[in-house]
Amino acid sequence: MFKKAALAAATAALGFGALVAAPAAMAQDQFVPLLVYRTGQFAPLGIPWADGKQDYLKLVNAKGGVNGVKISYEECETAYDTAKGVECYERLKNKDGGASGFDPQSTGITFAVSDKAPGDKRAIVTMGYGLSQSANGSVFEWNFPLLGNYWTAADSIIQDILKKEKGSLKGKKIALVYHDSPYGKEPIPLLQKRAAKEGFELMLLPVTAPGVEQKSTWLQVRQQRPDYVLLWSAGVMTPTAIREAQATNFARDKIYAIWWAGSDHDVKDIGAGAKGYNTVTIHNTAERDKVHDEVKTAVYDKGQGTASNATSVGAMAHTRGMVISMLQVEAIRTAQEKYGKGKVMSPEQVRWGLENLNLTQEKLNALGFGKILRPIQTSCSNHLGTDWSRIAQWDGAKWNVVSDWYQADKSMVEPLVKEYADKYAKEKNVKPRSCN
Amino acid sequence: MFYRENGQFKTSYAADQQIFPIAQDRIAILVILLLAFVVVPMSVSDYTFQAVLIPFLIMALAALGLNILVGYCGQISLGTGAFMAVGAYAAYNLQVRIEGMPLLLSLLGGGLCSMAFGVVFGLPSLRIRGLYLAVATLAAQFFMDWLASRAPWVTNNSSSGSVSAGQLSIGGWAIDTPAEKYLLCLGLLCVLGLLAKNLVRSATGRNWMAMRDMDVAASVIGIRPVYAKLSAFAVSSFIVGIAGALWGFVHLGAWEPAAFSLDRSFQLLFMIIIGGLGSIMGSLFGAAFFVLLPLVLTHVPHWLGLPLSTASATYIEHMIFGALIVFFLIVEPHGLARLWSTAKQKLRLWPFPH
């Protein structure tokens, strides 16, 4: 008897749930969707990233919003799964007057959503990841890989290695230990190009997701003795790699990690065992600036902080999250300059804002990001803005910036962007816009 | 009272052997088909199509395929994700490499490639049985995961490993709205469902069921195990391959190998166990349960106004999912299909007590 009643209740609940369609509310707020992953194999990276994004939006609201328009936001959990990411996108794209820009936090989800974005007219903001070729704004009208992508990152790393090797890499060996997914494979075309130019041998060592088993990978590293290892990992794969490197006696200061593999949670537990580990940073995200103090006072001291305590403010992943939200907010502000201050912007207007960003050093200083970012300017054909990076190194207790500013070699990156963007345009039947 | 078959006499063998012998059943099915093909496309929101109906239809198709293998033929397979992947990538390659390839032919081609893959990885079933076979089929799963990431010809030399199906169209009819995609999936489900139902009612199906119940006895009375088991693998992977191609082309649009991972295989197995092994209806019930549950679990906190963080919500969803599976298995180990047929039995007597 109880069994039947319980079953009936369960089936009724299921049936009821199917018929819901979320109604769109009248928007007085600008809606920013937050696609995050706080669970799954990438959670250690996703949690501070998501916290950073939300903390900055809370800060903006505490300061009165964008010319009086407050930001409303909603988090949607993707667990780095493409299907869930697409579902979140579909659910949130029309909410509250239209989503102003998606940051999918995943290269895989970016690929899936980039197909839909032009039709739905929603901007996709992929700072530091995603389709590297989407820097070409005339093919990718709706994608914005701001501040850097995997090609610029790989190029900057090679430049730093060139400096260490006094300008010549002829006869050297560089290994790429990468997460076996679109994310990990992105830098390969650029590295192959650089290998042809500089004369070094590129070794490719894929690691099956989620990367908990890397003993054989690092045994091969020990056997082949590359001079440097580039690490394109994320989540639990990163500390595993560093620990295996330690266990096979590979010098940690010969490891260069992409920015997603270079944050505090990756190395804190290993502590001194990771001493010397290098990472490339987007602009200067290893630095602390006014914005960190503002977030502490205006958000955390009032008990509104997203992370469980204020110690994560200042972690690199958290700072990156704040930068992403800042760029989104500034795009909204730029759009308001043109389309009406104090009004809620439509998604197309926000896209225009993203395409016409002009953040000067004064503006960045005023926002509190003066030491972290250099001036950023986007245009119709250039959706990346300006890419700067630096190398940070872990000394056992904290990150130190150990290099000067690098910028990717345009003669290396731009032909690749053009080649891949043209291929994309041909495959997808996209007519490139003219940008003049 | 309404569900009795009083007065319905069959006058031909064909009438006696039809799938729905009771007139009320036939009317009910016609009404459902009418609703599904005509009413739903006109009245349902885009979001419901994309988040509920299309995944339901594709998963139902895949569950159908798996049910043939596991429910009717008794070969436990944990490599279904791989078969879906083969179907998806084969269909993609046919679509992209051959100019002007019709969509339906690519889908069928995907199914045929998956069939070949399924037969090859089904060969161990001739020697290994039970749980050992289940774990051995995981070899197929991990092998395909690796092949899709490593072999460039699988992804048509895509440097990132991510592929996307372009515009879908059949003849001149461009399939770009959610309603049209829904109709495509519904059409394929109906055709393949009918195929499956007739197969399991035929001698082939009876051979499968004999293999499931007692394979040694079956081979003693003359049913050739090679033929029975491999045909089950073949038909099952054909259907699962088409479902995989649909999942990639219609639901995801763009996908990478992780879309067909081990999780997918487990999910399909859940669906058929909760829906009911050895039952076509069961596959549909299982798929419906599986698609609706996460949506309900995501929306309920919203309605109740509980401020759950997304992480907690996901974990609670996991827990409730697991608990419900165990609950269903305790309460009705033969699945929702058994509940349905019990309900129908009761309905025949209603409102009389006996």
Place this chain on the structure above:
Amino acid sequence: MAFFLETLFGGLMVGMLYALVALGFVLIFKASGVFNFAQGAMVLFSALAMARFSEWIPQWLGMAPGMLGNLLAIIVALALMVVVAWLIERLALRHLVNQEPITLLMATLGIAYLLDGLGPLIFGSQVYSIDVGMPKDPIFILDGMFEGGLLVSQEDLYSAGIAALLVVCLALFFQKTKTGRALRAVADDHQAAQSIGIPLSRIWVIVWSVAGGVALVVGIIWGSKLGVQFSLSLVALKALPVVILGGLTSIPGAIVGGLIIGVGEKLSEVYIGPMVGGGIETWFAYGLALAFLLVRPQGLFGDKIIDRV
């Protein structure tokens, strides 16, 4: 030659760890006939419990984190696993007696989902570290024979040693103690065991607790290597080929299978891997197990499958 030996040692040590995970599967299958897919989730749950308690207990008792804190945390985590075992038996297994193997398999999958959600919900989803004092740096042995010596990871060596010790203890437990004998009786024939008065449900609780304890040890070892995080539950997937290679009902089979799979995996990845692009470890292990099964369908040491027609 030196490198081959390094790979071989590495494979043997990893194989020992796989054998330990496989042991959990075999224990439960032998005693209750259930293929416990929740073993991986149990590893994660117990590791999370131990990691968090080793942080919280020093805080609650006002002492510095250290060996004593770790020991207390292990005891608490073990107690927690016993409670979990009792709950699983009471709420799930008791009602699923005599169901088909696939139903039981699915039930354990459901339990796995439950634990996968419950663990991070209670204990958090960050990466937590376990520090039981394992040395992280490698040592070099035999540097007389080979130039520079062979690299052997100390952590792996200690882990393999602990695993071997645990296996020996379990073997002694099964052979020499009364409960061990009762467990073997239940594994042989449930009904016969019941008819001579062995309480089936209590035996099942004991078996699941022991498996939980094994999961805890596995969790501590792997957690100390990799940090305790969600992916720990995937370690169980690596142990499945070991289980079927060795036979679902045999403890020596788990060990032998573990060593074979461990060595096979590493050698294939290092020597065959580069020829095909790398990353072949996982499916090679399964393929290897499959190849063995084709010769002996019940695994190397498993019970022969006898059908009555």
